[in-house]
């Protein structure tokens with residue numbers, strides 16, 4: 001049943017070469033009739049005879065990958081007659097270098113920001129939490145002094161408090 005369906009559906013190679021496709025056709029697993037453009041490309045660039053030899057030179061388990069790479073190379077060669085797939089590789093390498101350069105810049109910025117954050121955190125931790133000099137005001141004094149003490153409890157530094165009262 002299955003062999004009948006295969007015999008009535010020739011592979012793309014046999015269909016293009018107008019020959020009878022058999023069950024053990026070398027091209028059948030890799031060049032299905034539904035994708036004729038793949039065989040057309042490899043046939044134009046390498047020739048059917050060379051494709052047959054190249055597929056036979058590799059183990060059966062690797063023939064699928066070999067056929068795929070032949071299609072890839074042939075398609076690239078048809079699009080880029082001078083450089084073929086080398087043009088694609090060069091373009092991708094250039095992109096990799098660009099992205100690596102951007103990544104290096106981002107990494108450097110990250111390192112710089114981490115250093116700044118670390119410095120800021122160590123400054124905050126090392127800052128004294130005891131009330132500043134202006135908070136040493138005597139208790140029970142005027143309303144002004146009570147306000148000053150409240151400000152000290154919120155951790156304002158002495159120069160900031162001084163500016164605050166100057167504005168008042």
Ligand SMILES: [Zn+2]
Pocket residue numbers: 010011012013014015020021022025026027028
């Ligand atoms: Zn065939």
